[in-house]
Amino acid sequence: MDIGVYRPGELSEADRAAWTAMQSKAHLHGSPELANPFLSPEFTLAVGRHRRGVRIAVVRQDGEPVAFFPHQRSAAGVGRAVGLGVSDAQGLVHRPGFTWDARALLRACSLSVWEFDHLVEGQGPFQARATGSFASPVMDVDQGYDTYLSDLRARSPKFTRTTLAKDRKLGRDAGEVRYVHDERDPAALRTLMGWKSAQYRRTGRSDRFAHEWISQLAQHLFHTRSEPFAGILSVLYAGGKPVAAHFGLRTQRVLACWFPAYDPAFSKYSPGLILHLRMAEAAAAGGIAYLDLGRGQKEYKDSLKTRELSVSEGWVTRRHPVALGHRVRRAPVRALRNTVVARPELFERADSLLKQVGKIRSVADITTKK
Structure with missing residues (x-):
């Protein structure tokens, strides 16, 4: 050897x-x-x-x-x-x-x-x-989106019903809902990165896109395309305006979820959840076997997952x-x-503290801009 x-x-x-x-x-x-x-x-x-x-x-x-x-x-x-x-x-x-x-x-x-x-x-x-x-939750779509959605309804009927209802309400209130699975406009990627940076700061987390190499890496991968690999930017529009987006990477059988974010002005519609269901539907149609949601405890991951990797x-x-x-x-x-x-009791306290730090950051940002 x-x-x-x-x-x-x-x-x-x-x-x-x-x-x-x-x-x-x-x-x-x-x-x-x-x-x-x-x-x-x-x-x-x-x-x-x-x-x-x-x-x-x-x-x-x-x-x-x-x-x-x-x-x-x-x-x-x-x-x-x-x-x-x-x-x-x-x-x-x-x-x-x-x-x-x-x-x-x-x-x-x-x-x-x-x-x-x-x-x-x-x-x-x-x-x-x-x-x-x-645990690293995944959404299995190898049997088709209809099968996934049927299983989701059986596992979480209230969650599924509520999310689909919010999808319809978003269309009524904000205008036609349109989903683009593979958006090629670089401006949409910049919008997503701006939302994500704001989310990091709002929740007291370290802003990954403040690191130049991460920002450049995401942009580089956005332009990387071949049959076995591509950066995929998925965007949910309502009334012609982007309300949620996700940038991830795909091979022929796996879509790795990476940077999801949405416009907070539309938070009552849960646009991130609507986006993930649209992503699952498009991924299944494109021959993807599963969406890897990535390591981390998040409520939305628990709601959408079919199983967990380790x-x-x-x-x-x-x-x-x-x-x-x-x-x-x-x-x-x-x-x-x-x-x-x-430990939930420690995590909740830490999360609360980080959000307080995020509020202080937001006030400081507004003051600086003035």
Whole structure:
């Protein structure tokens, strides 16, 4: 077995094709999680254009690629999942039956540690070092939208009835409701990013789009289109005006939900929920098997999901002082965050505090603009 490590620009077209082929056939080999867009070569190469240290380890047997391990590496040898913080699926993309030694892989990549927070299932050598696992809800539409909606009605009749009624009321009050599954107008993406930034600030969260590289990455992926991968901007219009939007990534079988937001002026109509149902309908018509809503406890995810995947977080380490130092620094922060999220009484207090901070921010923003 031979392991070569490449910069994004050094990856050959043949290797990219082999990587994509592994993803496209993953569901046939019992590993559908490997088809996630965040595990695609396009996502890794896009991050590589906006972040330093992106590398791809290519594992070969008899000269043929059998696995791809995308990662980011610091000068000190600290490794992270590609796009850690914005990536909702991480791991090694491989042929069926392939096994590996995690520490040997790190050694070949000159890494003392590799950190992940959305490791997909089926990554045994990495999962052995996981410190926790978390639910990632999905909406299954492989049997068609009508089947999904019928199941949703059976599971949550009141929720389904109310959401569909709000869809009709939105049309009566605001004008014709129109849905565009793959909107190509960059202005619509800017509108979505503006809504999302305002939501982050309003709720006291860190504004991801305030980080230039994340903003540039989203715009880059918006313009990335091929048969096996594309950035998809979906927009819900009412009376010709955008009221909700979502930007995500798709492969041939998976639509990864990423950045949803809506105009707060239309909040009483629950436009985000209406949008997700329209997305599910269009995705099913386009041959998508499921929408991955991503890790995180949200009421809307619980209402829309059909089942849950599992993603893990943790570290794979070698015996190295850099690895020890990294864990000592990162572990307490991660443990505190997970404790707060897992305990409703703590989460509610923390969420309330963040919203108070958000109100202070909003007042400060208004004052600054004046």
